Amino acid sequence: MNVGFRVHQDVLRPDRALLEGFAGAAVGNLSDAMHGLYTMDSGIRPVVTPAARVTGPAVTVAVSPGDGLMLREAIGLARPGDVLVVNAFGATDRAVLGGTVLLAARDRGVAGLVVDGAVRDLDEIASLSLPVAARAVTPRSGTSTAGWGEVNVPVACGGVVVQPGDVVAADGDGIVVVPADQAAAVLAAHREVEAAKGRPSDLASGGEARRSRADVVFHRTRAAMAERGATVVPAAYHRWPVPPGPTAASRPDRA
Numbered sequence: 020m021n022v023g024f025r026v027h028q029d030v031l032r033p034d035r036a037l038l039e040g041f042a043g044a045a046v047g048n049l050s051d052a053m054h055g056l057y058t059m060d061s062g063i064r065p066v067v068t069p070a071a072r073v074t075g076p077a078v079t080v081a082v083s084p085g086d087g088l089m090l091r092e093a094i095g096l097a098r099p100g101d102v103l104v105v106n107a108f109g110a111t112d113r114a115v116l117g118g119t120v121l122l123a124a125r126d127r128g129v130a131g132l133v134v135d136g137a138v139r140d141l142d143e144i145a146s147l148s149l150p151v152a153a154r155a156v157t158p159r160s161g162t163s164t165a166g167w168g169e170v171n172v173p174v175a176c177g178g179v180v181v182q183p184g185d186v187v188a189a190d191g192d193g194i195v196v197v198p199a200d201q202a203a204a205v206l207a208a209h210r211e212v213e214a215a216k217g218r219p220s221d222l223a224s225g226g227e228a229r230r231s232r233a234d235v236v237f238h239r240t241r242a243a244m245a246e247r248g249a250t251v252v253p254a255a256y257h258r259w260p261v262p263p264g265p266t267a268a269s270r271p272d273r274a
Contacts, residue, residue: 026089027171028096030183032076033202038100038186040206041074041197046190048216049197052208059177059194063133063152066141070191071150073131075102077185077196079176082168084110084136085161087120089168094120096170099128102187104196106174107136111155118143125149133187133194135176152189 032038041049050058065071078101080093085107093103103124107115116132118140124132131150138144138153139160171183179196181187186197197205244251 023169024167025169026092030076030078030171032184033186033199037202041186041188044188044209046188046192046195048212049188049195049209051212052205057179057196059179061193063135063154063177063194065150065152066138066156067145072190073102073150074188075100075130077102077104077181077183077187078171079104079174079181079183080168080170081106081174082115083166084108085113085115086166087115087161088166089170090116090120093170094124094127097127097129100130102130103132104174104176104181104187105132105134105136106176107134109135109154111137111157113137113159113161114139114157115161121147121149131189133176133189152194
C-alpha cells in the first residue's frame, strides 16, 4: 500500500436515524457535552456569514498544500449529506479549492466543507449557498493537481483528529467532531446539556419561560459563589473616607 498516496473508497457512516438526532444541535452544547474536547480551533471559521448550520458524516482528505487532486477524488466518492474535512496542513498562501471544485461538491450533494488551509472565489461560494469553513481566503490558486494525498484515512483538522464517518457539526460558533463510535453517548449527553441550559427557542421567547430560566441561572450562580467563599455586600459600593491632605495655605512653600 502506498502510504501517503492512497484512497479508501467507502466510509462506515453512522445510522441515518442517529445522524438526524444531531440536526439542529447547537455546536456550543455539543462541545459542552464532550467537555470541550473534539472542538476545532477558532482559526477555522465560516468564510461566508451568517453561517449555516451543518451536520454530517466526515469524508476525510489530506492534500499537499496548494494541490487539489485528491480533493477532487474525495468529492467523487462523497454521498449526499457528507461533510468534506480537508487537511491542507494549515497552508494559507495558496488555495486548495475554489468555485469550480465547490460547484462539483454542491452538485454531488455535499453538505459542507471544512478546510485547514485556504480557499478562494468568495463570491462564488456565497452564490452556491454551500457552507465552507477555512483557515484563510486567498486569491492565489493552487500550484497543481498532480501531488500526493490520501482520502478517507484519519486526518488532523483544526487540532482535532477526524476519522472517516465521524459526525461533523458546524455553525456560527465553530466546529466540533463527534467520534462515530461515541455518537449515541454524545447525543444523550447533549440532550442533558440542552435540558439544563434551555433550548435556543426558549432563550428567544419572552414571558414566564424566560423569567424562570433567569431565576435558575441566578440561583446557580449564587450557589457557586457561596461554595467558593465569595463576599456579597448588600450595600452600595463607595470609597472609604480619605483624610484630607494639606491645603495650599498650610504648605510651607505657600506661606
